[in-house]
Amino acid sequence: LAKTTQPISMDSYEGQEVNITCSHNNIATNDYITWYQQFPSQGPRFIIQGYKTKVTNEVASLFIPADRKSSTLSLPRVSLSDTAVYYCLVGDMGPIDSGYSTLTFGKGTMLLVSP
């Protein structure tokens, strides 16, 4: 299983762009990169997923360099409600009995957004 490394915590202010970088040096060819957000006493919420280059949706962008050994989650113009723990995970998306690797959660990044 590809292991991930993220900063333990980050601080930001409302309205700023936040970039959280995740290292995954041992990522396998079939692995995708998925980011989740978790608020206290709630389950993780899917934010974005990508395989290579750049992916953008209505809430975030995901930048993946050509070597795929790292990825950066970009949150534009954060608000107080973006204060949460953000997890980066890597894993195969295939069938459970054919290469799919169960996602292993690391410690995540605690993002604190202040007024």
Next chain:
Amino acid sequence: GAVVSQHPSWVICKSGTSVKIECRSLDFQATTMFWYRQFPKQSLMLMATSNEGSKATYEQGVEKDKFLINHASLTLSTLTVTSAHPEDSSFYICSARVTDQPQHFGDGTRLSIL
């Protein structure tokens, strides 16, 4: 889309009783469901993986006789904590996925054993 519902959201019970937690995929048929456990200020720890109609695969160190998992249909999995004790108190979270799609998580169940 991709909504996973977990019930109950919070349960308190006496030591020695059994507690059942339900996990349902509301708008999709899940290929696989997962059960996690999370202690305060810690990350999620995978307990077991289950496919519909087959036995669950438990992670090392998780007692399968204590944490019974039943995956009766493509939309429902249950976790039963048998003879619960205070050390079983935790936040239990399920997730579900379809092949080639990311996992989607329920909102968790806070279990407190007195």
